[in-house]
Amino acid sequence: MRLLQFSTSHYCRKARLALGYKQIPYTVENLTPGLHSLRLKPLTGLTTMPVLLPERDGYPTAIGDSSQVIQFLESYQPEPALLPSDPALSTEALVWEDWFDESIGTATRFVYYQFRSGPGKQIDPSFASQLVIQVVRRQYGINAAAVALAEKRLTLALTELGNRWQTAPFLVGGQFTVADLTAAALLSPLALIPSYRQNYPWLFERIIEVHQHCHEPLPPGLS
């Protein structure tokens, strides 16, 4: 299998965690921001990554969207499972995944790129890196007001996540699921931001555990 990705994308990290958890061999192809849509549009009709190319007869040519990738992997190789066999718990795990995908993953992006263009500039002050950051900020409309809203959403999410992850090892049904995997992937960019490291030490311990569980190298800031 081949994974089309931006190496720094937290949604692509989510797909890599799932592939690693299931120990499915794959190669990655890192696309160039700006040119990526030329390659992706004909494959999926979308411009976003991750995109998985199963490269196997009898399977779809390309699967776009991290949730669809995981759904595919779950049917391609059911064990170890990322969804509970109980239908109600399975739905609960998928609802957590969707909430993280649609709300928390984007909030993390806003807070992360705001940090990288301000106090976190020294992480990579190169012209190329700062150009990408400015392009992303413009693409997603990342400004101070939007970032303030994103921070509020993250505070709420981390309160709920803390209530769960600090009292039990897993979010749903007493087993590792797509919910834990998605939370770890989509919150991992916060590891570079000192205030989050200070206020939520349990979060980064859990992100490390999930990466180890999924045989995936740790994200920047935790390695």
Ligand SMILES: N[C@@H](CCC(=O)N[C@@H](CS)C(=O)NCC(=O)O)C(=O)O
């Ligand atoms: N809901 C999508 C979101 C993926 C996403 O936003 N990917 C970003 C990178 S973090 C991307 O490919 N952006 C390029 C673009 O929008 O053109 C998923 O779960 O796959």
